[in-house]
Amino acid sequence: MSQFRAKKLDLGCFINIRVIRDHTKRKVFAEHEPERQALRYIIRNTTLPQRTRAQAQLQLSQMHCYTRGTQIKNRCIMGGKGRGVFRDFRLARFQFRMNALAGNLPGVKKASW
Structure with missing residues (x-):
């Protein structure tokens, strides 16, 4: 618990668990967005082999839910x-x-x- 207190969150606002969770979601989304865009491009590219597109679809579906933009409120x-x-x-x-x-x-x- 003391480790959490030592870590300063630079949110600049009232902090409760929902704000912390939203901040985490935004950070994770920003980190993984280029990877998600690349996978979506591979999935939509019809010139690529079906197996490659299916593997990209599987990787995209196995990514953490916080990497989705719809999770951000x-x-x-x-x-x-x-x-x-x-x-x-x-x-x-x-x-x-x-x-x-x-x-x-x-x-x-x-x-x-």
Whole structure:
């Protein structure tokens, strides 16, 4: 347990297990994405032999689930919420409002007409 505390996560936000898991998923996805793209290219290339394409399909299906882009969920970087998150800012609605009113988001201001 002390080993985990010594390791500093540079997430810059409220940390709970979901945020840590999301951070891990993003890191693993970034590491393995070129390999997944290469395997997908081999699978879709009809000029290659069927055996090679089948082996590539098997390798792709045996990769860890965190290497898939669909596993990544947009979470608020301030509070860790998984719903109502603005994709451009990676903030939940309430955190976005508080930061915008405080002037912490450049180029964002309260609308008035």
